[in-house]
């Protein structure tokens with residue numbers, strides 16, 4: 001006889017309308033400011049190819065296997081990250097401590113969105129300016145314009161507010177008619193614009209110099225801080241460890257094969273980062289600019305280039321629209337985990353949940369915006385609020401959650417449940433399983449320990 005627990009099936013969860021729908025939303029989550037803004041500036045600040053090489057290794061050894069594991073957890077749980085972990089912990093008879101995976105994820109996505117939205121706000125401001133065309137000016141003027149924006153709390157908060165409203169508007173629409181529909185509209189256009197721009201960049205700028213900078217092999221340049229930054233970025237760019245993928249996986253039906261689609265998502269995400277890196281550095285070198293300009297790289301170099309290039313107004317505007325699409329589809333995936341938790345936990349309607357969560361994130365974002373100006377003197381561990389949030393999430397919470405997810409999947413869940421859910425068999429299953437059981441956790445642990453070495 002069936003026992004009570006299993007007989008009372010939970011209410012059926014909404015599902016994406018097809019595997020293509022899941023692919024689009026997941027690529028939408030993965031491809032974001034991480035690819036277009038963070039990857040180029042981190043590569044520039046971390047010595048170019050050394051960073052790229054470690055990043056590619058991390059994607060392959062840690063990122064892809066974990067992307068599959070995280071999707072698998074979500075699909076099996078069919079609930080919010082916390083609800084999912086509750087179910088899986090019960091199924092495995094494991095300690096409640098594993099719920100940490102769910103809680104760290106919810107907290108992480110909440111924190112990330114607070115600063116992500118401020119940066120997306122910069123992009124909105126530049127999109128607005130690009131629509132009118134960037135007036136030609138000496139290169140220092142573009143650096144100054146960016147510093148002026150950061151120094152202006154009113155403008156930062158205005159754009160941050162607009163961006164949070166855009167994000168909330170989509171999530172209000174629900175899983176298929178909000179999130180999936182927005183991705184169906186934006187993602188194909190994003191790829192078309194990117195292809196067009198790369199083609200254009202190949203003719204207008206110094207592609208060979210960019211190529212050398214990104215791919216020239218130089219093992220000696222790899223050091224601890226490069227390792228740490230590259231691993232953090234691999235997590236960030238694939239949206240790992242922070243509840244987003246568990247949540248999107250929870251809207252996936254049982255018929256879809258997880259491994260293939262996850263591999264395709266990772267390939268698409270990596271391609272976008274490399275294409276963006278190539279085109280941006282091609283411009284940077286053609287203009288004789290500094291690759292290690294930091295977070296302002298994208299916003300100082302490109303407007304300069306667009307102000308001088310033939311057709312710069314149209315191309316510049318298209319470029320910033322591309323970045324807005326990328327940021328928007330990612331922020332949606334950062335809002336949904338907390339929303340689904342609030343709905344599940346407090347029995348609130350989606351509308352109320354979206355409003356509450358958005359308000360909380362917005363408030364924190366205001367503090368981030370102020371950390372660039374009024375509160376710039378306030379630091380903790382030598383970091384301003386913005387850097388603190390970025391470091392805490394990318395370099396600590398994500399790898400930690402990733403480690404826990406790997407260990408939980410391979411060592412705590414029953415092997416037959418995992419095999420059943422991932423839908424691999426024979427050799428390919430054992431290969432993936434061993435990577436998740438040994439390679440990914442050991443790689444994360446080594447990089448972590450190295451960092452403790454730096455601190456100690």
Ligand code: TRP
Pocket residue numbers: 029030031032033034035109112235236237238239240241242243244330331333334
């Ligand atoms: N991956 C996105 C980017 O590259 C950012 C992002 C979206 C994210 N959802 C996430 C990062 C969840 C970590 C966790 O811009």
